[in-house]
Amino acid sequence: MAEITIDGIAKSFGATRALEQIDLTVADGEFVALLGPSGCGKTTLLRIIAGLESATSGRIVIGGRDLTEVPTRRRGLAMVFQNYAVFPHMNVYENVAFGLRMQGADEARIKARVGKATELLHITPYLDRYPAKLSGGQRQRVAVARALAVEPPVLLMDEPLSNLDALLRLEMRAELKAVLREARTTTIYVTHDQTEAMGLADRIAVMHGGRIEQIDRPTAVYERPATTFVGGFVGSPPMNFLPVTIANSRLELPGASLPAPQASGALLMGIRAEDLTPVADGEGLPFDIAVVEPLGAHDLVTGRSGQTLLRVAAPAGSGHKPGTRIGLKPDPKRLVWMDPASGRAIQAQ
Amino acid sequence: MKRTQSRALPYLLLAPSLVFLTAIFLLPLVQTIALSFSESGVASLGNYRRMVSDLNFGLALRNTFLLVLVVVPIQLALALGMSVMIEKIGRGRDLVLWVWTIPLGVSDLAAGLVWLAILQDRGYLNSALYGLGLIEGPTAWLTYETPGTLFLGVVLAEIWRATAIVLVILVAGLQLIPKEYREAAEVFGARPWTIFRRITLPLLKPSIQTALILRTVLAFEVFAVVYAIGGTNFPVLVGEAYTWQNANQNTGVAAAYAMLIVVISLAATAIYLRVLRVPAEQQP
Amino acid sequence: MSGLKRTVFWTGVAALCAWVLVPIWLIGLGAFGGRTGVFRWPKSLWPGDASLAALQTFLAVEGVWPAMVNSIIAALTCMALSIGLGAPAGYALARFSFRGQNTYRLLILLTRAFPLAILALPLTVAFIRIGLYDTAFGVGLVHTALALPFAALVSASLFQAIPRELEEAAWVFGCSRWQAFRKVVLPLALPGIAAAAIFAFVISWNEVFAASVLSVKNRTLTAYLLTVLAESPLHFRFAGGFLLILPSLAFIFAVRKYLFAMWGIANR
DSSP: OOOEEEEEEEEEETTEEEEEEEEEEEOTTOEEEEEOOTTSSHHHHHHHHHTSSOOSEEEEEETTEEOTTSOGGGSOOEEEBTTBOOOTTSOHHHHHHHHHHHTTOOHHHHHHHHHHHHHHTTOGGGTTOOGGGSOHHHHHHHHHHHHHHTOOSEEEEESTTTTSOHHHHHHHHHHHHHHHHHHTOEEEEEESOHHHHHHHOSEEEEEETTEEEEEEOHHHHHHSOSBHHHHHHSSSSOOEEEEEEEBTTEEEETTEEEEOSSSSEEEEEEEOGGGEEEEOTTSSEEEEEEEEEEOSSEEEEEEEETTEEEEEEEETTOOOOTTOEEEEEEOGGGOEEEOTTTOBBOOOO | OHHHHHHHHHHHHHHHHHHHHIIIIIHHHHHHHHHHTEETTEEOSHHHHHHHHSTTHHHHHHHHHHHHHHHHHHHHHHHHHHHHHHHHOOTTHHHHHHHHHGGGGSOHHHHHHHHHHHHSTTSHHHHHHHHTTSOSSOOOOSSTTOHHHHHHHHHHHHHHHHHHHHHHHHHHHHHHSOHHHHHHHHHTTOOHHHHIIIIIHHHTHHHHHHHHHHHHHHHHTOOHHHHHHHTTSSOOHHHHHHIIIIISOOHHHHHHHHHHHHHHHHHHHHHHHHHTOOOGGGOO | OOHHHHHHHHHHHHHHHHHHHHHHHHHHHHHHHHHHHHHOSSOOSSOSSOOHHHHHHHHHSTTHHHHHHHHHHHHHHHHHHHHHHHHHHHHHHHHOOOTTHHHHHHHHHHGGGSOGGGGGTTHHHHHHHHTOTTOHHHHHHHHHHHHHHHHHHHHHHHHHTSOHHHHHHHHHTTOOHHHHIIIIIHHHHHHHHHHHHHHHHHHHHHOOHHHHHSOSSSOOHHHHHHHHTTTSOHHHHHHHHHHHHHHHHHHHHHHHHHHHHHHHHHTO
């Protein structure tokens, strides 16, 4: 178990900059998810931590040891790969034992550790099988067991669930959380799936264009996005951003007066779909309904307020009709304000 | 109508090549067997008896086997080394690959002549040795009086010419192995040599098998290289078949030699298929 | 890599490049050096008295030109036939599942375990009977047996790599099977097939045994050189060897991009 310090890591491939000055500290036993769209640099960062790629500048410190110049094999890490990388020519037992064998552990210790890890992942019945005879989910379990068997100070996971089908992914997600809580290993987990990051992580680092846009607890990232990108990327549907004009430190709407963080001028008002309540036309924000999608738990209503596209989560069966106009009342406690030029959040005074 | 047509289509597409292979591969094979077992139209083992009792037979058999046993393992080791090097080259990889695969397009006859130019009495090797003061003048290495150096010359020419095909098959095979396997091994603490031995080599087994089969069968057919370098000073099996066919005008004995080479080739293939087998369950 | 390791590594790479290239350079010197060059002692690594005259003399020798023409005819025959017969078979293997498919694959793979050129021996009799003996076309036929299995396997995997959906889309938009093949599949597979064709050419151009057995007067370049080898002077042999290598260099350069793709897939 160890603390990870990522200190000013930058990476360029020729002229293109993949990572710009990443600083991140992961506490001992903490689970941090690196979340972002493809090409945001999250996998590159993970591979730099693993030593599979070298950074252009910066340092990686794990457990107080500077590993920047240390080759991968001496970093003492464990990793779960996106396509699992479970060795096809070794059976499950040998796969899980691989890391221990590389450490030169004796047979009794290997046996005990492999037994423990495979039990934790419920793959004890398959110890003699070769990966070709396993399902995707089972291979995934072998990959995780192989990583946990070495009882690593740090566990790296690169999109480990993305090759599973939706139902299995949900199941594995819950199981992974339970297993990792028990193992209490410092974990860095790369994913592009925001529900995975929300569900698993202690903290989420949202990455975009080679930078970390925000790092915080999942609920904070969801409720108080630091940038419009984070608001748009985390949560489904994405956060609504409505350009508004402020006067006298307030936003005046028909039937509502909301406090704003600055005296006057243009701002972006960010609000989640479920924090807009449909009311009668003439109250709140005017909203022209374009499409209604009944999703079961609620109705997703898409339409326009002026020029801006908005999405609203209305109660299921609320009977809204496309082509009609209603009003929307924002929940004043759940508003975020963004600077329209920089796209960054403005802290309320 | 449409249905039967589309069911017949694959057979129609295969038919021409099948007819061709029957005419130029299967029929000649049967004819070779028949020819080797008949003397002036009568079934007999005479051709084989003549082959075995021929003065050059034992020598040719020994030389051919010796060549295969020396050349093929060296080529495999060399090609493995080269393919691992190729993986490590960043810039310039394509150029190096092209250079290393040039011999792939070189005929065995031409390869023999290339090494003749180097190894002949007044050749470049002797010039270099002379320059170093190791010999006093033109020296013959490729006569029947110097079987050792003649053999070495043939070995050099064969390694020079035919390592490229092994290299190509191995490089192609390496490209099929996802790099994550090696990365995973590295993360879990394996040293480069351990990764090569425990991950790369086992996963490369199918390619090694293909390369060895192809290379060994071709190595048993060695002929033009030997002929270009040493003339008839270094008898090999195919060379004997050629002599019996062309100089002695005896197709029967030539066919017996051909059958011997067929049997050896098939046996070698069978051995490789067995020894380097990858069980279905262990395939990726 | 550390500095020392890097130096050792690149020295190794350079040495292996030299191992391939220097012998070709040396036979080039032998080819251009002519009679005087061959007897020079000790030899120099640089072309002192090299001239085109030596090669011209070689080409003027009776029989050399016709032999080259024969080689080209045989190689073109081999190229056309192995692709013409092999590509349809490859398409059938790639796109249909039918009874006998595995048997055919096995037959194709089996050819690898046989010394094919040596099986040309009994063909002399049949070729004499049907008038193919001592013709470049007949030699090309036998060389096709060498190149055809390769062409079939390579084109099978080339076609397999082209998504079936592309073809199906063409059918949906009204193409016949043949039109879809010609307009959608063929353009995508063409570069790879061209590479396989060039490879077939090289196989034929380089083959010695079958070519020597199946001809007396109309010899290919390899067969011609083999028969005159014993009684011809060294510089003549070097010129011949060099001329044999020359087209191969260009061909391997042309197919270099496909070499590994071809072999990677022809493996399975």
